[in-house]
Amino acid sequence: MLRPIFMQTEYIFVYGTLRRACTTGAHQTYLANAEFVGSANVRGSLYRVSYYPALVLDDAAGWVLGEVYRLSSNEQLQRLDAYEECTYPSQPDQEYQRKQITVVTDKGTSLMAWIYSYQHPIAGLEKISSGDFLNP
Numbered sequence: 626m627l628r629p630i631f632m633q634t635e636y637i638f639v640y641g642t643l644r645r646a647c648t649t650g651a652h653q654t655y656l657a658n659a660e661f662v663g664s665a666n667v668r669g670s671l672y673r674v675s676y677y678p679a680l681v682l683d684d685a686a687g688w689v690l691g692e693v694y695r696l697s698s699n700e701q702l703q704r705l706d707a708y709e710e711c712t713y714p715s716q717p718d719q720e721y722q723r724k725q726i727t728v729v730t731d732k733g734t735s736l737m738a739w740i741y742s743y744q745h746p747i748a749g750l751e752k753i754s755s756g757d758f759l760n761p
Contacts, residue, residue: 635702636738638665638728640691641678641758643705649676655708658701659694664731666690667740671758672750674720678758679743679750682726690757693728693738702739709741720745 642649643656666688672679680689696702706713706723715722721741728738753761 635696636662636728636736637694637696637702637705638667638691638726638738638740639694640667640671640680640689640740642676643708644692644759646759651708655701655705656694658697660697662693662695662730662736664690665693665728665738666731666756667726667728669742670747671753671756672743672747673753673758673761674743674750678753679720679745679747680740681747682740682742688756691728693730693736705741711741715744717744 641647642651645652667682668684668686669680669682669689670686671689672681709721709723711719711721711723713723720743722744723739723741725737726740727735729735755761
């Protein structure tokens with residue numbers, strides 16, 4: 626299997642259990658060596674699956690709040706894939722797919738970042754209307 630080449634600067638947008646203020650401990654485990662860039666937003670809808678959220682990207686929807694990090698290595702991105710139970714490219718039966726999208730930082734700049742978007746049906750899931758998993 627070929628490993629993706631790690632670009633010099635790779636960013637990731639996180640919106641749920643990987644955020645700094647989330648109490649699951651996932652942030653400390655998976656993003657400890659990543660550089661915090663800032664708060665950011667993407668267009669989409671957020672749903673509660675269980676103790677974690679699901680983001681459905683949608684350019685016509687509201688804003689979902691999250692954080693952007695500069696990753697330290699390809700291995701860090703692979704560990705995040707394992708945490709999200711996601712391969713790249715993703716398989717249809719996986720809950721999430723990793724893809725690159727444009728995110729808007731709190732400083733108003735746009736950048737390309739990886740994101741884990743939900744790819745299962747949302748029927749029966751509670752919508753988080755605030756767009757902020759930590760402040761529903």
